[in-house]
Amino acid sequence: MTMRTDHSVGRLPSPQQSETDLNLDIWPKALSPLRHNPETEARIEEILLRMTPAQKIGQILQADIASITPEEVRAHHIGSVLNGGNSSPDGKMRASPSEWLALADAFWEASMHTDGPQIPIMWGTDAVHGHNNLAGATIFPHNINLGATRDADLVERIGSATAMEVRVTGMDWTFAPTLAVTRDDRWGRSYESYSECPNLVAELGAAMVRGLQGGANTSEFLNADHVIATAKHFIGDGGTQDGKDQGETIATEEELRDVHAAGYYTAIREGILSIMASFSSWKGQKMHGHEEFLTRLLKEHWGFDGLVVGDWNGHGQIPGTSTTNCPDALNAGLDMYMASDSWKGLHASLLQQLQKGVVNEDRLDDAVRRVLRLKFRARLFNQPKPSERKHAGDYALIGCQKHRALAAEAARKSAVLLKNAESTLPLSPGQNILVAGKAADDLSMLCGGWTLSWQGEGIRKSDYPQAETLLQGIKRLAEAYGGNVEYAPDGAYRESPDVAIYVFGEKPYAEFRGDLTTLDFKPGDRTDLQTIQKLKQSGIPVITVFLSGRPLWINPELNSSDAFIAAFLPGSQSGAIADLIFQDSNASHDFDFTAKLPFSWPEHADQYLLNHGDADYLPLFPYGFGLSLGDTCTLGRLHENSLATEPDHGTIFDHGAPQGSWQIVLTDSAGQSHWKGRSIASPAAELHIHPADLGQQENAIRACWNCTNTATLAFLHSPIDMSREANADFYLKVVLANAPNLISTTQMSVITHSGKVRIGNLLDMHRQEETELTLTVTIPLKKFGVAGADLTTLKGIELCNSEGGQIVVSYIGISTL
Template sequence: MTSRTYPSADASPATKSPNTHLNLDVWPKASSPLAQDPETEARIEAILSRMSAEQKVGQILQADIASITPEEVHKYHIGSVLNGGNSSPGGKMRAAPSEWLALADAFWEASMQPDGPQIPVMWGTDAVHGHNNLTGATIFPHNINLGATRDANLVERIGSATALEVRATGMDWTFAPTLAVTRDDRWGRSYESYSESPDLVADLGAAMVRGLQGRPNTPTFLDADHVIATAKHFIGDGGTQDGRDQGETIATEEELRDVHAAGYYRAIGEGILSIMASFSSWKGQKMHGHKGFLTHLLKEHWEFDGLVVGDWNGHGQIPGTSTTNCPDALNAGLDMYMAPDSWKGLYTSLLSQLQEGTICQDRLDDAVRRVLRLKVRARLFTQPKPSERQHAGDYHLIGCQRHRDLAAEAARKSAVLLKNANRSLPLSPRQNILVAGKAADDLGILCGGWTLSWQGEGVRKADYPHAETLLQGIKRVAEADGGNVEYAPDGIYQSTPDVAIYVFGEKPYAEFRGDLTTLDFKPGNRTDLQAIRRLKEAGIPVITIFLSGRPLWVNPELNKSDAFIAAFLPGSQSGAIADLLFRQENATADLDFTGMLPFSWPEHADQYLLNQGDTDYQPLFPYGFRLSLQDTCTLGQLHENSLATEPDHGTIFDHGAPQGSWEILLTDPSGHATWKGRSLVSPAAEIHAQPADLGQQENAIRVGWARTNTATLTFLHPPLDMTREANADFYLKLVLANLPDDINGTQMSVISGSGRIRMGDLLCMYRQEETDLTLTITIPLKKFASAGADLTSVKGIEFWNPGSGQIVISHIGISTL
């Protein structure tokens, strides 16, 4: 490629940047196969020369569809929209494909009004394992599964299938693939990584780019069958300290080069058109404001002439800035701000900063030039409105049989057999088979985060009618050969089975909500282990299937299992794993396990940094471990010494107990008492609490008040920063017994750094859902902030009742709807 020089903001006296120097001499060159076309560049310059400052600033902003209207896209000349993980047309999480396409038309038509520059708007979406925000779509296994397949051809085909389903709803751009190389498996985004191996991440990331965009310099590149891909998150997101999402990357410059940059060399070589900046930092400097990486390395040294896009309000994390006031990111080399709900304030401040000289005109023009180049290369200027493009409205592509078969292939190829004592597998299908564990028939757990919503919560089988859960797959295979299948989620069977298949795993999560402090699976709450143990004590062989977004310490469960399968997050066609479990008498040949561990598996719960090549590398199962059905692995008796742990603050109260560091206090004028799960009265007997049943035994707390305004029930925690949760539209969710007469008058406050903020009567709160048994109240965290609470220092929530009322609480948590 021709050497290019990119504008710098250093000439601006208002720019203040930390030392972002890199030793570029030690970084190899990257090379894109996409040459700049003189005719295209001339067209870009012609458009740029006619644009006003307002139009240019609008083009470098990306707004969330929940925070902008088509009319505003036109008025502010917005360059791009996105649907965040919880955004959908009209706020309808289960909106039909036709509603997505109609909204795509509305935004496009707004951008092409004759009284504006007529630059088509782009729509970006997080299609990270299929078109996963859309009901009925094919939900492919997550990247961790694809890493277990070691099959680049399969990954490329998945990328192509995803692109077609995205095209059917009129969108142009996906924020995939993730090229993170996870170093600490406690990281909540570990399942978005293909592997701990930089080479495997590079191979599969390149394959996904080819599948999504097509092969560069061929007629198929970004044709009607393909979409714009995004390599993310640049750079070092998988190496943050203690596995904390968005934290400080602990690595030398050489480690960044050799480990964390591996996928980007290859992605650029495949013609990637956009790269997303990371939330993380290096040497104290946030990547959204790191000129050394965004400009000097990426644009100058690697000669990347595509678009550098931000992550969700990530620019606002640069010290000294805010989400609505951040020239630093543009000056550092960011080309498009992902400003979901902050775009309007940012628009105003950027215009002012341009006039003041804080932002130089050349840097703004370079960013706009990159936006225009991306749109030209993606053929957006020559396309009609989304509904008139090829494949738009071809809803038969969404969840079609060909894509489901592909997802089933990936689910089978990614299942890793870790133990097969006495060749317990394959099973005869002509048996009485018990399937146990809620996860066997729970699509949310089988698919994981980024499924229908950001966190993957609340997924129903009806959302993906063509899906096949593990339970359905086992029934399909076993019953076809005369077997009998009984399903008992709790493992308590009606008739004695010949064999039990127990399925369990992590609940869905995404990003920082999935960060852990230990690799111990569900410490202190091993209900699945208890069920497995009961089955073993009854003399029943147990085949265990474990669902997780990362390797976890499950030694006790491994000890009690005759066979153990790590299935990770196999997606909507999880039932295909059943084809590996049985000898199928009508099949020409039995399928076999081929999946290989993409991550090292811990022997101890504190083996957080466990990666091949480490000097002290002693995993339970090494990177690349696999068994076939011809192998036998008994493991012997594993130690069961775990560690104390600290669950995150997503759950405050559940299963009849406060979670993590949360504690419950009963307080009156005479002092306070701490609730330990038994009947308790406050010092002056003005408030009392006792365990209660609400659907399950002692899974709730019953609290009653005497006639006083001074007695309180308080859920207390060391100060927590919940600003990110509030920005991401999280809610405080309370599940109460439906006792409206008794609840009447109960008040709630939030305790934070700004003091005690009264929120009002519970029965006058925001959203309520009622059943005969429960009353669920959800309160947006943003309401706490608007009422005056300091969300950077949330310390607790408090309840009181001026009368003699009572409440029964079964759950309090921070979650999406």
């Protein structure tokens, strides 16, 4: 049953029956092979008796390295740190391995030189496809690729290699594997899922746990070659409504048991030591505060005695709480808050709530025991500082040849051949070969999100000097066998080629930034298709390689290609895919396509919920489909009737990024700057914008003006006819807490084809909602017309602040929030 903390009186209410109660009789057991060590348990109790309440609370907090110093770790007895997707030593995204290791030493030294018991700190990192936050590391293909391999042994070896590279920089803990079972491919985290098939997720997830941690109850378990693994995100994150990240999971209890829990049974049986709570909710209750799942199912029914850790400030999404005031999560069963930048305020509030009885003292002690037990099992109490441990500082292991060969093997084994008309493949490498498409030589697109940064954009070749792009792999083979390669990203070749290889796909993204409203690839932008068609019409055989984090509707591209390869996100050794495309009679060995689709491929752009075993299962390519070079499979001409449209053009800005074809442009006295993510300034530095956290990581932007009359922040689009939606409302949500006196000085204008129309300042405009934190400006769209704006050619919304200052913008849209 669900227990809701009553903040006003500092006690727990009487138990009540809830619609979110679970029927545990229908859930099987998932017993861990790990057992308590009596000597360890006695040491845990001895340490617990010596700890003050403040020290206990410190142990259950995890802070981001960008928001805490070693001295603060010492003062507050913090139990763990992490590096978020965009956090690095001194803010240097390309920090060297030695800088990472030095910071690990600094945090460890702080934890071991403090008043009270000396409890070593743990460092967690999102090593989800290799040690991916580290420049120069081996970047393995994402989980969707590993699902296509069907190779548990390969996955286990990748886990072992990842653990080794993580150990080099002194870290102990990775937030992997993701055990989500994706049901709606519009979900922005689909590529973090092994498959839509629960059994495959369970098999490969267990293999990754073995690789990362070592075999349970063996001498390898969490020895110096391995790291703590984390099964995430518990539970149901792959089944959210409309594929919206962090949303409401649409599933019956039986579906949660049979589909979404599949990977957790096997992970627990492999001895997983950490499980991360999901951002998602079930029947309206957030998992971070869901006692039924975190305590009754996971800990009591399944007997899980490891650590339940939160996700990035996920506790603050529980209704009635905030990131710095949330006893609910602890009382529900969370053992460690991922209080990335909220740790200090949360420490103070939890201590106060413990004194008032709002926090259950026994529950706090249980959480601390679990933290200490994990540290003992990970052998941290017996280890010297990170730089003196085995493998630490052995920088030759980072991106080493052995690991690169493993990544190349995974890239080859995960590329799915969907079409091979007239046996176009394999090609002879001794031809004149045209390679086209920016993605062929773009590591960001080849590796995807969670690579060097959270969203994975802006990677340079120098960041991963041992990498081989697909273009480089093609050149390697052509040079070896007398061929010639011309690279023309736009397809405009100088000499007529014998064959063309076109590489295209999705730009990198992570989490909610990748959520889609349709499965149509790039609706409204057919540049790639036009290039492929032009090559085909010139009589050139076209082999197309498609990079994506999920299956997408690409019927026109399939029709225009002689051969089509779904490569997904193959990683830093993507050049190995060239080994599949080319064969030569003089080669010492040839490779063949062996990969099978881990997700069903849609025939229509609106086939969002398309999963093997569904009653109405009509995919273009079914789950498990994949050709080999010897297969004869004729793919007829496909329909090209996309049912998708530009994502409801009323969504202008959301989740920290412009939506669809909207763009952000900063203008000042010196010109314009176009925002492409991360922090940016206008040309004369009169306006700066930075990513901002608002309930989720970087789901808003902070606009900071200097004292100027010229700097503007504009959200722009090609002209849209909004006249038919004149009865709709315009919404703009800003954060009051960060701009208490600036709303009245921030002006908004509407930009149309005929010019700019000033609407007024934000404070004076009609307000739909005002809370302690946010102000939602709501304006009937027809008022834009009354003010003189031509709704038939709406081009953008502009903000300016003549007096200087800052506001945080979290949402801009039309019609609905």
